[in-house]
Structure formats: C-alpha cells, structure tokens
Amino acid sequence: MKKVVFVVSGGELGDPAFLREQAATVAPAAVICADSGARHMRAAGIVPELIIGDMDSLDFASQKYYEAKGCRIIRHPRRKDETDTELALHEAFAMAPTEVWIWGALGHRVDHTLANISLLVQGKEKGIDVKLIDEWCELFLIDRRRVLEGEAGQTVSLFPYGGPAVGVTLTGFEFPLTKAVMEIGSPYGVSNRMTAGKGIIELDSGRLLAVRYFRPGVFPGEVKG
The missing domain is CATH 3.40.50.10240 (Thiamin pyrophosphokinase, catalytic domain)
Known part of the structure; x- marks a missing residue:
C-alpha cells in the first residue's frame, strides 16, 4: 500500500x-x-x-x-x-x-x-x-524501468546523473532511443515529448535525472490560453 x-x-x-x-x-x-x-x-x-x-x-x-x-x-x-x-x-x-x-x-x-x-x-x-x-513539473531519478503515465505532448527531459547512463531505451516518445549511452556533458535528452498517454524509460546501468512538465507546451513564466 x-x-x-x-x-x-x-x-x-x-x-x-x-x-x-x-x-x-x-x-x-x-x-x-x-x-x-x-x-x-x-x-x-x-x-x-x-x-x-x-x-x-x-x-x-x-x-x-x-x-x-x-x-x-x-x-x-x-x-x-x-x-x-x-x-x-x-x-x-x-x-x-x-x-x-x-x-x-x-x-x-x-x-x-x-x-x-x-x-x-x-x-x-x-x-x-x-x-x-x-x-509546473516533477524531478526524480530513474535507475531501472519506469513507466510514465501522463498525456501526449508532455515534455520530459532526461540527463545522466553521477556518471553515464548505459543501455537507455525510450518508447512512446517523439525521440525514441534504443540501447543508447547518455554521457554527462552531452545533454541531447532535453525536451523530449510523450507521444501518447504512456512513456517507457529503460536503462541497463547508471541513473537518469528526469524532469517532467505537467502541462504540454507550458513552462514557468509562460502564459498560454
């Protein structure tokens, strides 16, 4: 529980x-x-x-x-x-x-x-x-398979934390990955987007810092009708 x-x-x-x-x-x-x-x-x-x-x-x-x-x-x-x-x-x-x-x-x-x-x-x-x-958002660490329940268009940024993240696979995202290595200093995991109500993040080793924004396309300091 x-x-x-x-x-x-x-x-x-x-x-x-x-x-x-x-x-x-x-x-x-x-x-x-x-x-x-x-x-x-x-x-x-x-x-x-x-x-x-x-x-x-x-x-x-x-x-x-x-x-x-x-x-x-x-x-x-x-x-x-x-x-x-x-x-x-x-x-x-x-x-x-x-x-x-x-x-x-x-x-x-x-x-x-x-x-x-x-x-x-x-x-x-x-x-x-x-x-x-x-x-606006939530931040958390991922060191194993993680399923994000949300909605299409939510921005999710991923960064290796404490060292390389190895074997990163992203499913249900605009920019998918398959067994990728994410290195500190190469922040290509920024500003990805979920394509449906579920996004799956997997990695073999290391940790990812995830930043998910709740409202698609809306960020702090911005006002959208």
Whole structure:
C-alpha cells in the first residue's frame, strides 16, 4: 500500500492550490516543513505535523501560530552540516514511507536547487521513491524501468546523473532511443515529448535525472490560453 509523506521547503512553489489539490487526492501520511516551508502551508490552509530547521527564515510569530495549532517544532543550530530540507527528509524517512514528495525545492537559488536535487540520491539508497515537485513539473531519478503515465505532448527531459547512463531505451516518445549511452556533458535528452498517454524509460546501468512538465507546451513564466 502506498504511503506518501510531503516535505515542504522554502523555495518556489507556484499556486498553493495545486499542493492543496494533491494533498486532497493523495492524503499524505504526514506533512513536514523545512523552516520557511511553513509559510507555503499557511497559504495552502494546511497545518503540518512538524516544522524542522534552524528557524532563520520563519519568524517567531509564525512559529507560535503553528505551535498553537498543535504542530511540533524541532529547532536546530544554524551552524550544521545538513540543510533544513535534508533534516526534514530524514524525518520523513523515519516514517517508513513508500514515497516522499518534496515541495518548494526549486527556484531562483540555483545552489539550493542543486542541493535539493542531490537529495534524490538518498531516496534511491533507501529504496524510497523521492521526487521534487511544484505546480509546473516533477524531478526524480530513474535507475531501472519506469513507466510514465501522463498525456501526449508532455515534455520530459532526461540527463545522466553521477556518471553515464548505459543501455537507455525510450518508447512512446517523439525521440525514441534504443540501447543508447547518455554521457554527462552531452545533454541531447532535453525536451523530449510523450507521444501518447504512456512513456517507457529503460536503462541497463547508471541513473537518469528526469524532469517532467505537467502541462504540454507550458513552462514557468509562460502564459498560454
């Protein structure tokens, strides 16, 4: 049985209504906020079970607000090895989920975005599906056969992560591949598109970082009627 935990970081989220809709559909076992990710939850009208971090970007009034709502807060010192999002992810792992969805992990801070992408590796090491998600897209690692359920026209970009991806086969995409080798520094896997409601990604070894946009042909910063 699927058990999903939401982790909410303080980066870009998009429309909080999308998170609220997904929470209503998925019914996460818990919502854990990394520091200022709690602001997103207030906008979405959701009270998290836990807020964790050094609290350098969540004001005292907000902390008291959530404590009054019964939310537990774990405070860490500012000088630490882990990011607040990593601390929240570790709390999520302790709940033995099958999936962790990390919201608010992308945005204008490229260094923070890269740090959050690297956290996907911890999920693979633990056998837990972890993805970064916002209103626009989702990012996840693939190290075995993966079937994407979606719709024709969705943009899916694939990049080798941590080394070459060997034996890559793509079925149901505008640009198919058969037993290809994808090397770091040769990003020809960008901006592929699903041709139907299902796309199949297979590889023999290595890892692929996948970026899938939910709305065909629509990307952040663009408005299309």
